Amino acid sequence: MTTSYNRLDKDNAAVLLVDHQAGLLSLVRDIDPDRFKNNVLALADLAKYFELPTILTTSFETGPNGPLMPELKNLFPDAPYIARPGQINAWDNEDFVKAIKATGKKQLIIAGVVTEVCVAFPALSALAEGFEVFVVTDASGTFNELTRDSAWDRMSTAGAQLMTWFGLACELHRDWRNDVEGLATLFSNHIPDYRNLMTSYNTLTNAK
Amino acid sequence: MTTSYNRLDKDNAAVLLVDHQAGLLSLVRDIDPDRFKNNVLALADLAKYFELPTILTTSFETGPNGPLMPELKNLFPDAPYIARPGQINAWDNEDFVKAIKATGKKQLIIAGVVTEVCVAFPALSALAEGFEVFVVTDASGTFNELTRDSAWDRMSTAGAQLMTWFGLACELHRDWRNDVEGLATLFSNHIPDYRNLMTSYNTLTNAK
Amino acid sequence: MTTSYNRLDKDNAAVLLVDHQAGLLSLVRDIDPDRFKNNVLALADLAKYFELPTILTTSFETGPNGPLMPELKNLFPDAPYIARPGQINAWDNEDFVKAIKATGKKQLIIAGVVTEVCVAFPALSALAEGFEVFVVTDASGTFNELTRDSAWDRMSTAGAQLMTWFGLACELHRDWRNDVEGLATLFSNHIPDYRNLMTSYNTLTNAK
Amino acid sequence: MTTSYNRLDKDNAAVLLVDHQAGLLSLVRDIDPDRFKNNVLALADLAKYFELPTILTTSFETGPNGPLMPELKNLFPDAPYIARPGQINAWDNEDFVKAIKATGKKQLIIAGVVTEVCVAFPALSALAEGFEVFVVTDASGTFNELTRDSAWDRMSTAGAQLMTWFGLACELHRDWRNDVEGLATLFSNHIPDYRNLMTSYNTLTNAK
Amino acid sequence: MTTSYNRLDKDNAAVLLVDHQAGLLSLVRDIDPDRFKNNVLALADLAKYFELPTILTTSFETGPNGPLMPELKNLFPDAPYIARPGQINAWDNEDFVKAIKATGKKQLIIAGVVTEVCVAFPALSALAEGFEVFVVTDASGTFNELTRDSAWDRMSTAGAQLMTWFGLACELHRDWRNDVEGLATLFSNHIPDYRNLMTSYNTLTNAK
Amino acid sequence: MTTSYNRLDKDNAAVLLVDHQAGLLSLVRDIDPDRFKNNVLALADLAKYFELPTILTTSFETGPNGPLMPELKNLFPDAPYIARPGQINAWDNEDFVKAIKATGKKQLIIAGVVTEVCVAFPALSALAEGFEVFVVTDASGTFNELTRDSAWDRMSTAGAQLMTWFGLACELHRDWRNDVEGLATLFSNHIPDYRNLMTSYNTLTNAK
Amino acid sequence: MTTSYNRLDKDNAAVLLVDHQAGLLSLVRDIDPDRFKNNVLALADLAKYFELPTILTTSFETGPNGPLMPELKNLFPDAPYIARPGQINAWDNEDFVKAIKATGKKQLIIAGVVTEVCVAFPALSALAEGFEVFVVTDASGTFNELTRDSAWDRMSTAGAQLMTWFGLACELHRDWRNDVEGLATLFSNHIPDYRNLMTSYNTLTNAK
């Protein structure tokens, strides 16, 4: 029952943010909007913090799907940005795949809207080309839980690993001593419970 | 961990609609009836839109199970229609299997009521004969979530892929440019949130 | 413990549809969108069927709130339509109140988006002016259940009666014999379970 | 804050079973069908056990609404049975009200399908005529929880008391010593957990 | 809208623990058993801590209902203990009412199993005799949420106040300075989250 | 992706009912008690109907676990009945395994209380000895959904197939024409929605 | 049934933020932490935006309850800040009541942690002194939904009005034309769905 455990490696991982567009976000109903927005921004901050190559893509952004969340554009002004003219599976867009391959990374961290399409299709394509795929389930959203469960089953069966942004951050960071403050700030900004712990802790230790 | 990704191909796929009968529909309690009706009609519209060969079948329709949903009959007046005299697994009916094989397709998209019987049995039979099977989980219904989860596990373990109608449409369509209006109409008719996006978009762009 | 029961009377009731706009609808998350759309259209059909004076109003429809659901415009082409320039409580708009008073009706049936504002504010205003108020809870939507429960408590405490569209239809109709086919059609178009009953029934009785 | 507590009195109470018809039962989705069937039969057994005058009524039973649950007909072969020709509110049917008044009882225990119509309408009418009304919430069913909550609010505000069959049985019985075995049998037949307690208890005490 | 606020007063309150028996506890399914056990013991500890007169009663404890939770017997060895021979409403037992009146208190805090019977019946009786009644909702349990909601509505309408053990403790204590350690111990023993806060706090302040 | 589909065969299947004891049943909280009791009895009726060899076993039935549900004893008076003196995994009891092997069947249908122990342990043992194992998920119960989900994952991963009693009945029966009335009676007795369909159907067809 | 509707008036309302402390926040489990944090900050921004006099208070902030959320301190640097030495009901603290009376306002908007204590106690006290009380239910949190529902019932019965921050903002603002941009910014910062609407709208209108 031995299984090799290829951990996420911050020197070998890239982040794909697929179709987090203002219109499409109104379709997401399997996660509460306050939580979902927080998760997406946490993933983006994480990508920034670990300096992971990040690729943005949108589907038909001039139509009803709407523009990319402005926060993502602002966080990654220099990232490859592929506004796909029509391909639903981002992997069908040559520029998108080129941008991925240009990073030289073999571990792909994927999140998007909606899960069973914008995440699952490129995830399955990437697996078929030999990439390791890590789906960020809490930064990916879709119509309802039934749809999500179906999509998770399809991706997991094909070999994708289901993770959430907090687990990603921890697996990439490995050891708090690499940078206590940086990681703590990331958590404090995106986990209210953790922020509360820090507030109480800091107050008590400063009071000494 | 490489996995081949055989996408749904509109030239190689057929749709099986199994036992969506007026009586049996009253047994479906794992999905809200408004949503379920919409999903079934969306799948039917999708089959029509992509011109996928579609096969209808019913179980004992002159008894308490009741007649097929009239909307399905009306949408597919010329489709093979197999009113099974008694076989519970539609695959045990020779005419049904003949009709499938006559399509020459190797990818079977299956939905029905109830999931663990009318969908799972033919799905397992088709897998055993080498077909690729795509279960439309949101156009299939059953008694409750516990039953559904058991059925999904059995089908997934046997190799069926769990999908929902929206994912099917996207995987079949591949590229919006193949027909923007057609796909958008399908979505607008069956996804109220998407319809709202289009309403706002059209109003604003027409106002220009 | 005697309580007078002033029933809804189709000769004394008017319907107010408040802010069912394409943008605002994306805020509604206490009811599934398939069900909510169906409920709103059922209420509209009901108003039409009973020939109740109906008044449409919108809030800032040229901004992000978006245009009124086109289906409502189409159903009531001649209804008073008040596009409010800014008043959040529709009752603060003189034209709106004038239109209501012009109907001469004393029973107001109100639905809208979002419940705690677009419904509750005019409901409270109307109660304060002596109208009987019937809130259509299933054709009114808001951010989440916590918000809805708060709004219901506020309105109920103030004297509004909480009803759903089906109950309204039944209380207005009084007796099936007034028009069996009309009421049955309304139910068949908006209650999938009832449609199934009718399908089975008609099939069996026609087969005789 | 003193409130008079007029208890249910088995010599002053009648039971109204409104529209528990085979077709209408398929509309009930706020209670699981196994539990709902059990609750309705428990209420019927309770009425029988306490020899409460019981009145049966149906709405359009020759149409899609379907026939009364056969178990109810069998339990009360001699009860007044009013097959209403069209009145939706049973109280609008003279025979129904006459049958009630003929019992001479002032406390009405009402259950039916669907809650906001078949229960709420006669409940409100009875309250308006000075009866005490006890709604059996768990033997009354409707489309969904939102509808139920609205109906409960309307009835409670008007003075109806919301109870469940077990509470009714206990309030009517007053003291176990009036008949231990009879009450225990009622509970054992309709509360699996209570039956288990009795099974274990009887086994242990018989083993002595 | 002025309302008098008669606070719970530890010098004027008594606690009634009704039918927390080993058999009846298996009927409780509206609260998770780990949480429910904790709530009942918290209420008992609270009664002990504030030295409130406490009265225990059971229904048919030699039958399937089973013996009182041994923890309650042990905590209140000298409390009036009324094993009712048959009365379902504890208020129908003279000894029970005598014991209550003997305390001279006018505020009654009631909890029990099951809510709609063992709590609601004596609550309604007590209100009718002019007592103030505080129902401890989280130390009272019943078959399911529908039953609970009905029982709450009946009791609240009759004038009972719905509270939980934590609120009771706070309203009785008034000011932390009356005894910081005592109240904190009560909370630490029954609120894991509060215990965690204290553990972290104590560790940090002791480390200074 | 071809998978062999070895269907349940009524000539090659045996049923194991493990520890459905009155005491243990009070531990079951992942399924509502009305539904659970119905499911267990449905499975028993099914075993009887298809004349499947059935084996009963209990754990420590003279202690707090309590006696077997009397209904099961009554239904299978001649079935092997192994009251295990202490083995938790029924497969560790030689008499139990002998009784199974004496049936000569290779397909084992297992249900019990609690799922992760009384079902999972013998299921895993049977799989290890080469039997095909079908777990009846809706006639097996445990403490909560988290526990159930863990148990299902462990059994499914080991090769057990998760089914519910209705699916079992359909897979064993194969064709309605083998006995329409027998199967319909089984469904009518254990599926209220199906019973309603039959009631309406029979009334209408008898009326002809 | 006429009810006077005394609307919230920004010239007559004050905001009381009670015990939103880092430690106590870990007790809040009836609202998701991402959503709860957002709601509290939305209420604070609202108070700021409408320039409502705001009063902060804490309970034992040097103990395990922890310090006030720093964001609140920063937003209201000049607000009365009452660190209560022990009073659980903030209204028992003279400074707190003085600060309230100093505002001269008669409408009190109250939020806090935990709902049934820190909100309910001062709410009931304020009502008893003739204030109008508006509870901000979504910026108040507690242990679980059962506790919340009990607290709401107690407060509503006593005359408090249950509202959420969005409804408050709308009732205070009255008319969009008073300041479109200000209100829209408040909504955009705290309602992701509204922000999305604005993003799409602005993109489309700017593109003209």
Place this chain on the structure above:
Amino acid sequence: MTTSYNRLDKDNAAVLLVDHQAGLLSLVRDIDPDRFKNNVLALADLAKYFELPTILTTSFETGPNGPLMPELKNLFPDAPYIARPGQINAWDNEDFVKAIKATGKKQLIIAGVVTEVCVAFPALSALAEGFEVFVVTDASGTFNELTRDSAWDRMSTAGAQLMTWFGLACELHRDWRNDVEGLATLFSNHIPDYRNLMTSYNTLTNAK
């Protein structure tokens, strides 16, 4: 489909308790705190009862994560206790792995907070080194159910077995006769329903 079933063996199993720290516990929101605390203590008692080598570890316990639950320290005063200076995956700490290997056990029972990190990382590492891994799902907690489901999928796919503490106890104990009283005490202390069964049973049998 034969699968070997390597049961948990009390002579070959060790328990790893990872990061059950007072601060981190406030992050756990996928299990109710009363239940979670009970589960963790049940697992600890189980480890003690079966005399399984147990290893404790913490992450940054002098920071906001807080100290280990004192109950665990007290139960295992002589167990290896590794306060990790920074490694997030406990397996990256040499002392931790050394302590595990020193036990000579090949079956590792792991629980911790949070599931997807503190449990999943060492579980995957242990699997990669050939250990058998049993995750105690109900003594492991995390942010929400979505996160938990993702973590379970990742661990299960890698070969970990998902179990709960009750199943562990039963699989380790094998036969009640090995020690009836010991196991019963463990259950009585941590399963309220089981304690109730024992209370009723003992009362009845002692009464003989």
